[in-house]
Amino acid sequence: MEQHNILVVEDDRNLAETIVYNLKQEGYRAGIARTGLEAIALTRSEQPDLLLLDVMLPEIDGFEVCRTIRASSRVPIIMLTAKDEEVDRVLGLELGADDYVVKPFSLRELLARIRATLRRVDMQLDGQGAQEPLIAGELHVWPGSRSVALGEDQIHLLPKEFDLLVYLMQNRGIVLSRRQLLEKVWGIDYFGDERTVDVHVRRLRMKIEPDPSKPCFIHTHYGVGYTFDGRPGRKQ
Numbered sequence: 001m002e003q004h005n006i007l008v009v010e011d012d013r014n015l016a017e018t019i020v021y022n023l024k025q026e027g028y029r030a031g032i033a034r035t036g037l038e039a040i041a042l043t044r045s046e047q048p049d050l051l052l053l054d055v056m057l058p059e060i061d062g063f064e065v066c067r068t069i070r071a072s073s074r075v076p077i078i079m080l081t082a083k084d085e086e087v088d089r090v091l092g093l094e095l096g097a098d099d100y101v102v103k104p105f106s107l108r109e110l111l112a113r114i115r116a117t118l119r120r121v122d123m124q125l126d127g128q129g130a131q132e133p134l135i136a137g138e139l140h141v142w143p144g145s146r147s148v149a150l151g152e153d154q155i156h157l158l159p160k161e162f163d164l165l166v167y168l169m170q171n172r173g174i175v176l177s178r179r180q181l182l183e184k185v186w187g188i189d190y191f192g193d194e195r196t197v198d199v200h201v202r203r204l205r206m207k208i209e210p211d212p213s214k215p216c217f218i219h220t221h222y223g224v225g226y227t228f229d230g231r232p233g234r235k236q
Helices: 013-025 036-046 062-070 086-094 107-126 159-170 178-186 195-208
Strands: 005-009 029-033 050-054 077-081 099-102 134-136 139-142 147-150 153-155 218-221 225-228
Touching: 005 013, 005 036, 013 029, 013 107, 029 036, 036 050, 036 062, 050 062, 050 107, 062 077, 062 086, 077 086, 077 107, 086 099, 086 195, 099 107, 134 159, 139 159, 159 178, 159 195, 159 225, 178 195, 178 225, 195 218, 195 225
Parallel strands: 005 029, 005 050, 050 077, 077 099
Antiparallel strands: 134 139, 139 147, 147 153, 218 225
16 A cells, blocks of 8 residues: 655754654655745645644744645645644634644654544545435535535535535434544544534535525534434524
């Protein structure tokens, strides 16, 4: 199996080189970008399998890098942040990051998160054969091509938004807890908290619901989780 290629976006030379050394010891290929603009350029030219993206970077910060890359790429992104504040974690998730690690972190934890993220991506790719579309009214979702349409409009979803929508639609009518969704969509070894699910549901509603304040596709069961049934007019 081909080695995964990881781009480490970190302006601290010692930390970047330490991470790259340990990645190579684990059998990965790895390179370094020291600025936000260099990270964007290398992502486009090298097409890495995963980005380790520091928030505090010269030129443009990691949040802007994440936003720019997500406009055209689904590459998994793990944010590296020195700020252990919910607002920073949520912002990273809002912009499409798959996970985050708070500095200072142990290399053992970082490597575990990398393995977990790449394993989820590999499993998703293995399961993407030709499949019939999932349909709810005017909403059509094709798991194989990872495409979504609402009526005649194509809808752009970030990777985890798409995975969450597919899982909800595949379990239509079943109330799924936040913990269940984390385990099934992000993986049982995901390190994040249940807030992640709420962030992605909110983003999904903004993209697929005619009126996000009165959703007809994804319904909230307060204190429990979410369900998908596609029946308009259901009271929240």
